[in-house]
Amino acid sequence: MSLPFGLLGLLNRSPMAGYDLKKIFDDSINFFWSAQTSQIYRELNALEKKGYVVSEIKPGDKGPDKRIYSITEEGQSGLKAWLLDVPDDIGEDNRNAFLLRVFLSSNVGIDELIFQMQKRLRKYKKDLQRLELVKSRLSEYAQMPDKERELPYWKITLSRGFHDVESHIKWAEESLAYLQSTREETT
Template sequence: MPKTNTTIYIILGLLDHEQLSGYDIKKKIDMMISHFWEVGYGQIYPTLKLLEAEGLVVKQSAESSKGPEKNLYAITPSGKAALREWLDIGETKEYTRYEILLKLFFGSELDTEENIKRIGLFRERHQQNVNIIEMFKHNLKPILSQDDDHLYYYLTVLFGEEVYKAYLSWADKAEAMLRDAAQRRQAEEQGEEEGPE
């Protein structure tokens, strides 16, 4: 099985904790994992089908209080072994792709205010992420000793807290620098217009 399809191992890791439907898997990814790893909805069911064909998960029908039966997936011993094997492999690269930095790199093509607006929107998005992370932290802190999983979840939350706070700090500094540069240019232009006395 190819080790480059990280979605495989995300699903195995979630199923190692509990049985889930495809919909439940997507909800958990959106709520808990999407802050540091994106998984498209279209990847989940094909990956579940692959995992089932490989014998790494089993599918079973379960009654649903909200309507028709739903399929629940459970990890198999082979799935646990594949998950453990992947966890033992060292990370090859940390992916850092920031569209905002790419666009700011060429930002001199735009008015300063447009760049400041872009940074402001970046700040707003990540302030929301800080708020979500704070909620996770608040919920996990009292139950850290109840389950090893909670401790490891908490470590990812701490990482997110540090990263998002760094984003906000950068946004403040970047905006201040752009405003300072704009004021200097404006002062220079006014000086040129007035000319020598």
């Protein structure tokens, strides 16, 4: 299970509340991992029971009180152990609900697929824009003192994001060209 270690990794940079973690997920990590607030609070609870984090209620500078979580030494060694033990078969979850529809699209025909693929292409282009945003956020953060050490890892992470979106855009464009050409054949 990856999520608790994701949380642990973020808390290892600095203590924070569940709400803060959620925001980091939403605006930086989102392109390779996501989590619901309910799930985050649930996992933080489990981590505390395990002794990997401790929490303490503090008044928020603005807004209501916060329960601030900090990583413990056990948490740090747990995180490291997890990072060093990489099972061979872990990885991207390949489930692609759109591709399943493409695969079955003989049931609705080429015109419909062209229509859906055009929508998809627009979506991929939006994804690219969002990634650019993430990029600027990360490079800002990396300029803070003591953070530049993390830069190479973030660069590689982000780069995966760009490779991914770009490959989607290329695929959608190629597919559209191909579909249009087979459509003309039949005409």
